[in-house]
Amino acid sequence: MRHENGCQYLLKSIRNHRLKYLEPNYLMIETGGSASAVAKSLEQNPVCLRFNVDDVEKSAAELHSKGVSVKLRKEVWGTVVDFVDPDGNRCSLRDETTF
Numbered sequence: 001m002r003h004e005n006g007c008q009y010l011l012k013s014i015r016n017h018r019l020k021y022l023e024p025n026y027l028m029i030e031t032g033g034s035a036s037a038v039a040k041s042l043e044q045n046p047v048c049l050r051f052n053v054d055d056v057e058k059s060a061a062e063l064h065s066k067g068v069s070v071k072l073r074k075e076v077w078g079t080v081v082d083f084v085d086p087d088g089n090r091c092s093l094r095d096e097t098t099f
Contacts (some may be wrong), residue, residue, distance in 0.1 A: 036088025048090040056081050056095035063093075 036044070053059045060070045060081040071082045079095040 033087070035086075038088060039084045039090055040088040045089055048092055049085075050080075050092045050094055052094050052096045054096055056093050059093050 034044075056079050057072070060072055063081075063083060064070050068083050073080050073082065081093045083091055083093075085091050
């Protein structure tokens with residue numbers, strides 16, 4: 001699903017999740033990039049936006065229920081869910097409790 005402003009749509013769809021972060025922080029999104037219907041390569045965009053949440057599996061289920069394709073990974077260092085925003089940017093959720 002392609003949205004006119006993919007990053008804003010994505011952030012609105014996960015805003016009800018309790019995100020964890022360190023102070024000070026901010027996210028700046030520049031205009032003028034190129035959108036992609038599939039995940040951008042590392043050469044196109046070497047960044048992955050990672051959001052820390054209390055319950056990664058619950059958050060993944062909610063994103064999936066909204067039509068977002070998610071991939072759960074359990075690593076020795078913690079649990080993450082990988083997904084792509086509507087503009088093709090790589091994103092992930094990290095389970096704060098297992099990290």
